[in-house]
Amino acid sequence: MRRRDFLKVVLSIPLASLASVPVIAEKKSSFAMIVDVKKCIGCGKCVIACKIENSVPMDLPISRTWIEGYFDGKKIVMNTKENPFLNVKAEKGIFVPKLCNHCSNAPCVNVCPVGARFHTKEGVVLVDKETCIGCKYCIVACPYGATFVNPEEKITDKCTFCYHRVKRNLRPACVLVCPTGARIFEELREGSEVYEILKKSRYSVLKPETGTNPKVFYLNLDMVVE
Amino acid sequence: MKPWILVLILAIAVYGGVFVYTFNLSPMIKEQSIENWLQIESSKSISYMESSICRECHLKLYKNWTMGNHSSVECESCHDYGAEHVKFRSSSSILVEKSRDSCLVCHREVTGRDAIKSVSYDHGSGVICTYCHDPHR
Numbered sequence: 079m080r081r082r083d084f085l086k087v088v089l090s091i092p093l094a095s096l097a098s099v100p101v102i103a104e105k106k107s108s109f110a111m112i113v114d115v116k117k118c119i120g121c122g123k124c125v126i127a128c129k130i131e132n133s134v135p136m137d138l139p140i141s142r143t144w145i146e147g148y149f150d151g152k153k154i155v156m157n158t159k160e161n162p163f164l165n166v167k168a169e170k171g172i173f174v175p176k177l178c179n180h181c182s183n184a185p186c187v188n189v190c191p192v193g194a195r196f197h198t199k200e201g202v203v204l205v206d207k208e209t210c211i212g213c214k215y216c217i218v219a220c221p222y223g224a225t226f227v228n229p230e231e232k233i234t235d236k237c238t239f240c241y242h243r244v245k246r247n248l249r250p251a252c253v254l255v256c257p258t259g260a261r262i263f264e265e266l267r268e269g270s271e272v273y274e275i276l277k278k279s280r281y282s283v284l285k286p287e288t289g290t291n292p293k294v295f296y297l298n299l300d301m302v303v304e
Numbered sequence: 305m306k307p308w309i310l311v312l313i314l315a316i317a318v319y320g321g322v323f324v325y326t327f328n329l330s331p332m333i334k335e336q337s338i339e340n341w342l343q344i345e346s347s348k349s350i351s352y353m354e355s356s357i358c359r360e361c362h363l364k365l366y367k368n369w370t371m372g373n374h375s376s377v378e379c380e381s382c383h384d385y386g387a388e389h390v391k392f393r394s395s396s397s398i399l400v401e402k403s404r405d406s407c408l409v410c411h412r413e414v415t416g417r418d419a420i421k422s423v424s425y426d427h428g429s430g431v432i433c434t435y436c437h438d439p440h441r
Contacts, residue, residue: 116418116419117419118419119410119414119417119419119420120414120416120417121409121410122409123381123409127352127380127385130351130352130384130385131350131351131352131385147416149415149416161409163414163415163416164412164414166414166415167415168415168416169415170415170416171414171415171416172416173416196338198342204341204342204345206337206338206341207341208337208340208341208344209337209341238345241345241346242345242346242347242348242349242350243350243352245346246350248350248352248354249354251351251352254352254354254378254380254381255352255378255380255381256381257376257377257381257410257420258376258419258420259376260419
């Protein structure tokens with residue numbers, strides 16, 4: 079074999095293998111959460127329950143779900159056991175519970191260099207903690223600030239919609255403990271409660287201009303929150 | 305054979321090997337790691353049970369609770385997580401908090417808290433709430 083033929087054969091092997099890269103599976107149905115801002119009382123039970131259920135350190139000043147209180151335009155965040163809303167003096171205040179929005183077009187999934195973030199077939203965005211290398215690209219990419227570094231594991235962590243509970247037909251911990259029912263969680267398909275509510279009432283999503291298609295919908299949110 | 309040919313073959317072998325591994329054989333592209341992680345994630349233990357499990361033992365309280373004002377509030381919302389209590393079934397493994405602060409977590413007057421009935425911090429000061437109000441009714 080001449081050198082030219084040899085090189086042709088060798089260099090064409092990688093090109094041929096490119097054609098067989100598998101396509102990521104399509105999503106079918108998806109879970110969705112509705113947060114009624116008017117019903118939230120800022121008690122912080124969801125924050126505590128989330129930390130216990132997912133064993134995030136209680137003293138860590140960041141959480142998988144957190145509550146933002148807006149008092150006359152001033153923002154106060156609750157993400158530990160202590161409730162900072164108790165002694166606020168203001169005329170008007172609203173509480174906005176926040177969590178990972180599980181976007182259909184998720185920036186964190188797009189930027190992850192090792193493919194550690196992925197969509198499950200239920201539309202939940204998960205972090206594969208064995209593949210994650212802790213480069214923190216996703217923290218920069220997320221427009222909602224829902225991703226953080228877990229200091230014990232040294233890799234990124236975020237809300238999973240309580241995937242381990244949902245798989246056992248239980249509600250997520252934050253939905254379960256909410257005393258006023260401000261959070262509703264269900265599969266987004268025709269006939270479900272979430273679907274009916276979204277059909278009837280006016281809802282909004284956070285930062286629609288980023289084009290992420292979130293699956294967390296907010297009711298009665300009458301102001302633009304950061 | 306000239307030495308540069310050997311170097312070239314070695315370089316091509318390394319390049320081809322890395323290429324084939326990255327795009328065809330690595331666990332990431334085969335989604336093996338994803339399937340593994342899905343199993344790990346869904347087999348994690350749960351801490352919060354549902355209120356229907358509480359019914360198995362505390363039937364009388366459960367019936368009171370379903371007819372009372374707090375029927376929309378799940379048991380573990382006040383009593384904290386019940387996984388240990390389900391296992392040990394002792395009174396020390398579940399939270400029974402009768403202090404004022406426990407009620408005032410939700411019922412204290414705070415700016416923006418309009419969805420439920422709230423009282424000022426001085427309401428019936430010094431008296432434990434459960435003397436007058438039964439939380440299960």
